[in-house]
Amino acid sequence: MDSNFSLIFDYVEENYGIDHLFTILYVLNLIFGAIAFKLGFARKLPILKSLFVYMMLxxxxxIITIFSIFKMPMTESLIIISAVLGVYRFRLHQQRKARTNNEQSKTP
Incomplete structure (x- = not known):
């Protein structure tokens, strides 16, 4: 029984070969990592601090891409993290919007 959890790795390997495997996985990991950072970090940072954080990202x-090359589900985990944080942010926005509307309707 093959317990391979790296669906993205298999897809990229089958459709694009192994020539650009690292580059494609790196770009995907970077995009989903940046989305997860943006959705998960509550405060706005000054531009230089943001630049530093993105450079460290x-x-x-x-390093995460190296783990992806060893068929660990890093890209899939980042996709799930981004989706969960996106749903959380959407629900938080809806809740704040509803609270603001309730407060406005109560004041004469």
Missing amino acids: AIGTF
């Missing part, structure tokens, strides 16, 4: 993504 790019370095960390390199």
Whole structure:
């Protein structure tokens, strides 16, 4: 029984070969890592701090991509993290919007 959980790796390998495997996985990991950071971090950072964080994210993504090459489900995990944080942010926005509407309707 083959317990391969890296669906993205298999898809990229079958459709694009192994020539650009690292590059494709790196870009995917970087995109989903940036989305997860943006959705998960509550405060706005100054531009230089943001730049530093994204540079460190790019370095960390390199390490994560190495794990992806060893068929660990890193890209899939980042996709799930981004989806969960996206749903959380959407629900939070809806809740704040409803609370604002309730407060406005109560004041004369």
